[in-house]
Amino acid sequence: MVSEYINPLVIQRADPQIYKHSDGFYYFSASVPDYNRIELRRAKTINGLAHATPKTIWRKHDTGEMSQLIWAPEIHFLNGKWYVYFAAASTTEFDENGMFQHRMFVLESIAENPMESEDSWIEKGRVETPIDSFSLDATVFTLKNKLYYVWAQKDPTIKGNSNIYISEMANPWTLKTEPVLLTKPEYDWEKQIFWVNEGPAVIHHDNKIFLTYSASATDENYAMGMLSLNDDQDVLNPNAWRKSEKPVFTSNLEINQYGPGHNSFTVSEDGTKDILVYHSRNYTKIAGDPLYDPNRHTNVQEFGWDVEGYPVFGSPVNYNYE
Known part of the structure; x- marks a missing residue:
């Protein structure tokens, strides 16, 4: 498969999200390797993001619950305002379950232009969930005028690192309903080194809702x-969701693209094609913890749909370095 887009699109940016807004701009957010700030880029084209100047909109605190390991920011436009969802921790140490200590937070822009300045973003605080545990990778989507929050979290009573949950929201920073467990690691490919379901992303196509997620360790197993x-079913009913027994997007060993995941979705410039956004590495020999290896790069590629209306992602594309 050949991509018309630059790949890698943005180097050393994991957990990427690209959002196309009604102003004609694409907005890009991702984890920065220093894990110390949130930055945005914007451009009129997807390829333009490769050369766009990053704008820091928020920096980690010196101490406290938002002072360490700033992960996976996502920008969304809700009810006429810009919001950024992200995860942060108070320490780099593990908790009693051997997990990082992240919780989920929200920023709100008081400006019409989200790129304006750091001063234009205010902290709306932590998104509280019933279980006070490791939680991260939040995304949101709207269906039938209701806002839903989807995220990954550790339940101490369930084996593994994280599961995927959903809740309706009362507002962009507050849950309205009890969280519902949608998926937990159960297949072998979800339990390689670590038992992980994380990084949810949602796309609505025809009459179906699709929720992708990433599983296993953040190396070539990802x-x-x-x-x-x-979409006429209740998204808060876990029994309504059908889970694929096999992964839908995996490493492409022939072209050295490893561990594709933590994806998001956007659309082409003319609005006619769906685009998969994800990160991957081009090598497997990682010194130390893969989390601290900075070379997870952002990639983008078109994907299509089969006759039953399901996405066909194909395989990761090769780098083209345009």
Whole structure:
């Protein structure tokens, strides 16, 4: 498969999200390797993001619950305002379950232009969940005028590092309903080194909702899974979702693209094609913890749909370095 887009699109940016807004701009957010700030880029084209100047909109605190390991920011436009969801920790140490100590937080822009300045972003605080535990990778989507929050979290009573949950929201920073467990690691490909379901992303196509997620350790084992349901079903009913038994996007060993995942979705410039956004590495020999290896790069590629209306992601594309 050949991509018309530059790949890697943005180097050393993991957990990427690209959002196309009604102003004609693409907005890009991702984890920075220093894990110490949130930055945005914007451009009129997807390829333009490769050369766009990053703008820091928020920096970690010196101490406290938002002072360490700033992960996976996502920008969304809700009810006429810009919001950024992200995870942060108070320490780099592990908790009693052997997990990092992240919780989830929200920023709100008081400016129409989210690129304006750091002063234009205010902290709306932590998104509280019933279980006070490791939680991260939040995304949101709207269906039938209701806002839903989807995230990954550790339940101490369930084996593994994280599961995927969903809740309706009362507002962009507050849950309205009890969280519902949608998926936990159960297949072998979700339990390589670590038992992980994380990085949810949602796309609505025809009459179906698709929720992709990433599983296993963040090395070459990292892969994408998928849940689906019809959009006339209740998204808060876990039994309504159908989970794929096999991964839907995996490493491409022939071209040295390893561990594709933590994806998001956007659309082409003319609005006619769906685009998969994800990170991957081009080598497997990682010194130390893969989390601290900075070379997870952002990639983008078109994908299509089969006759039943399900996405066909194909395989990661090769670098083209345009």
